[in-house]
Structures are given as C-alpha cells and as structure tokens.
Amino acid sequence: MAERLTEAAIGEGLAGLSGWKAEGTAAISKTFRLKDHVAAVGLVMQVAVAAEVMNHHPEVAWVYNRVTFRLSTHDAGGVTALDLQLARKIEELAGGAG
C-alpha cells in the first residue's frame, strides 16, 4: 500500500513536473489548456486508459479546451508516489501542452 508523502517529499517530486501545484499533502493538481475542445477530450481519454492500467484514477474537471487533473490516493488519504507517477504519465500524454 502506497504511503502518504510529506510536504517536503511532495515538493521534491513536483520539482520535475512543471505547473503542478500541491494542496498541502492532500492532493496535487494541474490545469492544461489544449488547442481546442477535441484535443482536450483526447487527453482525457488517454489519461483514463492510463489510469485504468495503473489502477490509479484522477479527478477530472473539463471545460471546453481546459482540463484540470487533481490527484490523490484515496486509500492513503493524500498524496503518494502513485500520484507523482500518474502526474508524470499525464505530462507524457499531454506532450508539452498546458
């Protein structure tokens, strides 16, 4: 079971993830602005598949061409290494968008 990370560990983990914000130790989040609505849907779908493969799922808020992913590990009640791993995967799928 993934362990909840300290604020310091989260900060270190976010160092390599541009634009991600920590909400204390509860969650990390980032809003991506895609070129249009369909590009946003495409990213959401790709992340959904990756999340299913990882069995680690994001909260998603999507408005036209903007998508916000909020990550936390429900089983641990806050941010774990799984959330940092999913954030890295989302960055990979977003391919520099955002």
Ligand SMILES: C[C@H](O)[C@H](O)[C@H]1CNC2=NC(N)=NC(=O)C2=N1
């Ligand atoms: C039963 C299933 O493995 C668990 O509910 C998984 C599914 N996806 C998950 N996603 C997230 N973000 N946190 C979890 O604790 C989690 N647990």
